[in-house]
Amino acid sequence: MDKEETLLDHMEREGMSRRTFLKYCASLASLMALPPSAAAAMAEALGKAKRPSVIWLPFQECTGCTESITRSHTPSVEGLIFDMISLDYQETLMAAAGHQSEEALQTAMKENFGKYVLIVDGSVATGLDGAYSCIAGRSNLDLLKEAARGAAAIIALGSCAAFGGIPKANPNPTGAVAVSDIIKDKPIVNISGCPPIPVVITGVLAHYLTFGTLPELDGLGRPKAFYGETIHDRCYRRPFYDQGKFAKTFDDEGARKGWCLFELGCKGPVTYNACATTKWNDSTSFPIESGHGCIGCSEPDFWDAGGFYKALSTPANPLKYVGAAAAIGVAAGAAVSVANRASKNAAKAAHEKTTLSDIEK
Amino acid sequence: MNEIEFLTWVRGTGLNIALGLFVLGMLWRLVEIYTLGRKKDLAPTRKVAGASGWHTIARRSMPPHSMLKRSPVSYFGGYIFHLGLFITVFFFAPHIKLVESLLGISWPGLPSQVIDAVTVVTLATMLLVLFDRINNPVKRFLSTFGDYLAWALTFLPLLTGFLAVKHLLLPYTTMLALHILSVELLLIALPFTKLIHVVTLFASRWYNGDISGKRGVPV
Numbered sequence: 001m002d003k004e005e006t007l008l009d010h011m012e013r014e015g016m017s018r019r020t021f022l023k024y025c026a027s028l029a030s031l032m033a034l035p036p037s038a039a040a041a042m043a044e045a046l047g048k049a050k051r052p053s054v055i056w057l058p059f060q061e062c063t064g065c066t067e068s069i070t071r072s073h074t075p076s077v078e079g080l081i082f083d084m085i086s087l088d089y090q091e092t093l094m095a096a097a098g099h100q101s102e103e104a105l106q107t108a109m110k111e112n113f114g115k116y117v118l119i120v121d122g123s124v125a126t127g128l129d130g131a132y133s134c135i136a137g138r139s140n141l142d143l144l145k146e147a148a149r150g151a152a153a154i155i156a157l158g159s160c161a162a163f164g165g166i167p168k169a170n171p172n173p174t175g176a177v178a179v180s181d182i183i184k185d186k187p188i189v190n191i192s193g194c195p196p197i198p199v200v201i202t203g204v205l206a207h208y209l210t211f212g213t214l215p216e217l218d219g220l221g222r223p224k225a226f227y228g229e230t231i232h233d234r235c236y237r238r239p240f241y242d243q244g245k246f247a248k249t250f251d252d253e254g255a256r257k258g259w260c261l262f263e264l265g266c267k268g269p270v271t272y273n274a275c276a277t278t279k280w281n282d283s284t285s286f287p288i289e290s291g292h293g294c295i296g297c298s299e300p301d302f303w304d305a306g307g308f309y310k311a312l313s314t315p316a317n318p319l320k321y322v323g324a325a326a327a328i329g330v331a332a333g334a335a336v337s338v339a340n341r342a343s344k345n346a347a348k349a350a351h352e353k354t355t356l357s358d359i360e361k
Numbered sequence: 362m363n364e365i366e367f368l369t370w371v372r373g374t375g376l377n378i379a380l381g382l383f384v385l386g387m388l389w390r391l392v393e394i395y396t397l398g399r400k401k402d403l404a405p406t407r408k409v410a411g412a413s414g415w416h417t418i419a420r421r422s423m424p425p426h427s428m429l430k431r432s433p434v435s436y437f438g439g440y441i442f443h444l445g446l447f448i449t450v451f452f453f454a455p456h457i458k459l460v461e462s463l464l465g466i467s468w469p470g471l472p473s474q475v476i477d478a479v480t481v482v483t484l485a486t487m488l489l490v491l492f493d494r495i496n497n498p499v500k501r502f503l504s505t506f507g508d509y510l511a512w513a514l515t516f517l518p519l520l521t522g523f524l525a526v527k528h529l530l531l532p533y534t535t536m537l538a539l540h541i542l543s544v545e546l547l548l549i550a551l552p553f554t555k556l557i558h559v560v561t562l563f564a565s566r567w568y569n570g571d572i573s574g575k576r577g578v579p580v
Contacts (some may be wrong), residue, residue: 202573230533244454244473263458270365270534299365306369312537314462315372321381329385333392 021047025206026218031278032203032225045210050219052209053112054119055105056090057147059140060133060167060176061122064156068195085205088116091135102136109150118151120144120179123160123167127175144182153214154179154188155204159297162190162221169303180221189214190221192273194297199278202224220300222272231294232268234276238259241280255291265309266293273298294330369539386552387560387568394561404575417570418563425441434493438486445483449519473526480523487516511556517543557573 011021023246029039058066068092087093088108089101108116122140125132130139148154154257156179159165167176176200180188191200204223207215215223232238238258240246247261260266268276271294275286288294293309296302306315429436450456454470461467471479471520491512510578521543525536551557558565 232533270368270537296365301366301369304369305365306372311458311462312368312372314459315376318380318463319374320377322384325381325383325385326388329388330392332385332389333396335392336389337396339392344398 006048028199028203028206031199031226032207032223034225038210042206042210046206052085052087053108053116054087054217055108055116055147055151056087056119056121057140057143057163058091058135059120059122059124059144060174061158061160062166063092066090067356069157069198069201085117088112093255098136105147109147113150115152116150117153117155117205118147119155119157120161121157123164123176123178124182125167125174126177126182127173132174141182144179148183148186151186154183154186155201155210156180156188156190156192156198156221159192159194159300159302162192163300164256165194168301169238187214188221189217189223192220192222192227192298192300194302196298197226197274197278197280200274218272222298226274227272227298228279229272230269231271231273231276231288232266235268235288236276237288251293261288261291261293263311264293265307265311267296267299267302267305267308267312269298270311271296271302364532364538367394367458368541371541374500375542375545379548383548383551386549387557390552390557391560402575411567411571413574414567414569414571418566418574419569421566432493434489438490438493442483442486442490445479445486446515446519448479449483449522452476453522477523477526480519484516484519484523487512487519491516507554510550511554512530514543514547514556516549516552518547 008018009023012018022039025043025046026036026039029036029042034042089105091101094101094104122133124130124140126141130141133140135143156162159168160176161179164172164176164178164181165172168178178190180190191204193200200223203226204215207213207223215225215339218224218227220227232241233243235241237258237260240258241262244261245254245257245259247259248263249255250264255261262269266288268288275294276288279286279289295308296305299305387421424436424440437502441554448471452471453476454473457470494508494512518540521536521540524531525533525540528536531539547556551559
């Protein structure tokens with residue numbers, strides 16, 4: 001694609017009508033809770049947008065985030081926006097390999113210094129000076145610091161880049177950390193999820209292209225428009241929760257009737273994401289709709305949050321210290337009892353009978 | 362520490378510590394009380410052995426004569442908040458689920474609307490009881506730090522539980538974690554404060570009645 005070609009030109013070439021594009025902008029604007037006028041602004045800005053340079057660095061990751069984005073329903077506006085950006089470095093998707101790809105990275109960073117968007121997926125290994133994960137002989141830590149220097153903004157894509165994710169799971173052998181633990185001086189958007197929802201990343205990119213700023217973020221650096229509410233609050237099975245109708249196993253009557261999966265360990269009540277609203281696979285369904293509870297993948301340290309199949313109301317392993325505590329308790333009681341008896345006996349021994357002469361004194 | 366880490370901690374490590382300290386303290390206190398030592402009973406029983414003890418348990422569970430006039434707030438408030446606590450703790454479905462997951466026993470719960478109503482009444486009654494304690498000069502004079510602590514430790518789990526269920530004030534995750542944390546504080550303090558009456562109540566009434574009976578005091 002020509003660098004001067006705009007998104008609208010590209011869409012027309014791909015056979016997508018302007019009407020479809022405008023509809024997309026309107027739905028994206030409403031999804032992100034922007035005022036109606038923003039849809040027009042977004043359409044104008046996006047239509048004129050010229051291939052922003054995007055550098056995508058994969059660190060300790062499974063390529064699931066790339067799969068999620070590239071398999072976003074095609075042909076779609078999301079897909080086209082994705083085509084539209086100048087993805088100057090993405091190991092999975094780029095044709096170049098070896099020294100050529102590293103050259104492409106260096107060139108993109110130099111040419112667009114201060115302007116490119118840096119997308120990172122995967123956590124950053126810090127153990128052994130970052131030696132656990134290297135690309136072209138350089139540690140992820142080193143690469144991230146270099147690439148972040150010239151970035152206008154950083155998108156930490158997926159729970160690994162946003163919060164450390166699975167590599168950071170206990171006992172975290174590689175010393176994995178989130179991007180925001182390393183880079184402190186650049187705007188960072190955390191698009192958490194394992195993997196994250198495709199429309200969330202295009203939504204953030206569209207916002208950035210339209211307004212030149214990042215969308216409003218929550219306390220964990222996630223765009224509020226998509227992470228503002230819990231899965232539970234938006235879940236279509238919520239009425240069953242309120243009525244106290246729960247599936248007890250994955251194949252019982254309740255499960256077949258589509259009752260609430262809370263007791264089967266659903267983490268919906270404590271998970272902030274847009275799955276229940278935007279859904280997956282061209283809005284086909286989301287995990288709870290296919291009968292499995294939410295595992296809370298868009299929350300920090302979801303891997304260590306006490307078991308996927310344990311209900312939120314039940315503790316992980318509460319009787320851990322009870323045996324030892326009981327032994328110490330009995331011992332303490334016995335010790336105090338011995339002390340009590342000793343003082344009682346001492347009092348008895350020290351007791352003197354009162355005689356008549358004492359009273360008459 | 363973020364919300365989910367907080368919740369994970371209170372459900373995991375925090376609860377382990379709290380339950381450990383609860384069991385430790387409870388056994389300590391019970392062993393200590395049991396081994397305090399009673400004198401050997403050399404006299405023959407006057408009537409039926411232990412009858413006076415059982416009678417005292419029943420009699421002291423009824424409101425004392427003239428209490429209604431003397432202290433109406435204690436008269437009604439005492440019963441209402443104790444019954445309310447009993448109902449909300451033992452008949453709220455998620456609590457039964459918790460016991461079931463730990464011990465494998467369960468029983469039918471009450472509808473959540475009933476629990477909601479009982480909770481509101483209990484919260485209001487507890488506030489009234491506290492107000493009466495502060496307002497009444499005699500009660501205020503007799504109150505110690507321990508009394509206020511016991512009140513707070515009982516009130517907080519009920520309040521945070523209600524706010525969590527109703528999604529009020531704070532996000533559900535945080536409120537649920539605060540609820541569990543408040544229960545943990547209650548568990549830790551229970552053996553070492555006057556709250557230990559939840560287990561010693563009937564034993565001590567029985568003992569008082571029994572010993573009085575043996576000494577010929579009609580009860």
